[in-house]
Amino acid sequence: MKDILTAPFVREMCETTANMYRLGWDERNGGNISYLLHEDEVKEYLDTDKVLRTIPLMGVNAEDFDITPLEGKYFIVTGTGKYFKNVEKDPETNLGIVRIAKGGKNIELLWGYKDGGRPTSEFPAHMMSHMARLKVDPENRVVMHCHPTNTLAMNFVHELDEKKFTHTLWEMCTECIVVFPEGVGILPWMLCGTNSIGEATAKKMADFRLVVWAMHGIYGAGKTLDETFGLIETVEKAAQIYMLICNRPRVNTIKDEDMLKLVELFGVKYRKDFLDL
Numbered sequence: 012m013k014d015i016l017t018a019p020f021v022r023e024m025c026e027t028t029a030n031m032y033r034l035g036w037d038e039r040n041g042g043n044i045s046y047l048l049h050e051d052e053v054k055e056y057l058d059t060d061k062v063l064r065t066i067p068l069m070g071v072n073a074e075d076f077d078i079t080p081l082e083g084k085y086f087i088v089t090g091t092g093k094y095f096k097n098v099e100k101d102p103e104t105n106l107g108i109v110r111i112a113k114g115g116k117n118i119e120l121l122w123g124y125k126d127g128g129r130p131t132s133e134f135p136a137h138m139m140s141h142m143a144r145l146k147v148d149p150e151n152r153v154v155m156h157c158h159p160t161n162t163l164a165m166n167f168v169h170e171l172d173e174k175k176f177t178h179t180l181w182e183m184c185t186e187c188i189v190v191f192p193e194g195v196g197i198l199p200w201m202l203c204g205t206n207s208i209g210e211a212t213a214k215k216m217a218d219f220r221l222v223v224w225a226m227h228g229i230y231g232a233g234k235t236l237d238e239t240f241g242l243i244e245t246v247e248k249a250a251q252i253y254m255l256i257c258n259r260p261r262v263n264t265i266k267d268e269d270m271l272k273l274v275e276l277f278g279v280k281y282r283k284d285f286l287d288l
């Protein structure tokens with residue numbers, strides 16, 4: 012059996028959480044990541060018959076939270092209350108590798124949460140988002156949540172309308188419309204850690220890989236940690252430019268006709284109704 016601390020998925024989780032912390036997206040225990048692993052890659056490092064603990068999905072109403080489609084699936088997940096700042100120096104305490112148990116009401120811990128911890132309190136939203144994204148893209152593996160500063164700041168001063176918010180982001184950097192051509196979904200402020208926000212996020216995830224939780228943060232989904240990180244990074248960059256210019260007169264802008272040229276050149280399917288042509 013190979014050393015789990017050398018596994019690419021553990022290394023990548025360490026690098027990604029460190030980068031997110033460094034960028035100021037994950038103060039204190041802010042943010043969480045879940046990353047779907049293939050059984051074969053887990054088996055190179057862990058005896059999957061050896062369950063360390065069975066953890067009930069606490070805080071989740073058994074009737075309306077059904078993750079049976081994910082039964083038997085493996086995830087590496089950040090722990091609740093854990094600081095992204097600390098993942099790299101102690102992955103075994105701050106991360107866990109879990110399997111969704113038969114019946115979809117418990118999770119089986121195979122590695123990590125060494126201090127008795129458990130997965131993120133946003134586990135319902137993560138699992139529901141995985142289910143929603145897998146329906147659209149069978150290769151989706153990552154769900155990532157964080158609190159990027161400028162994206163959040165923009166929530167307080169910009170209308171929280173999906174078309175208007177997306178359009179403003181697209182206008183801020185030439186490549187935005189190519190990176191997230193489907194736009195950004197937005198949920199109003201809702202109580203986090205609940206089934207309701209999980210369900211609402213998953214519903215948006217049918218159309219968007221990026222969902223803003225108003226005045227809280229953002230959810231991203233993608234095939235890899237890099238892709239998902241890059242999506243959020245691009246939104247955050249656009250939001251930063253918006254926050255730098257929003258209280259100054261706008262002299263120039265990227266026009267909708269220019270954005271059309273971009274999507275045509277890169278051949279991407281975009282939200283036509285988010286442009287005014």
Ligand code: 13P
Pocket residue numbers: 040041042043089090091092093130131132133156203204
């Ligand atoms: P956790 O520490 O439970 O992952 O929660 C952090 C967070 O960002 C909640 O939205």
Ligand code: ZN
Pocket residue numbers: 041042156157158203227228
């Ligand atoms: Zn949060």
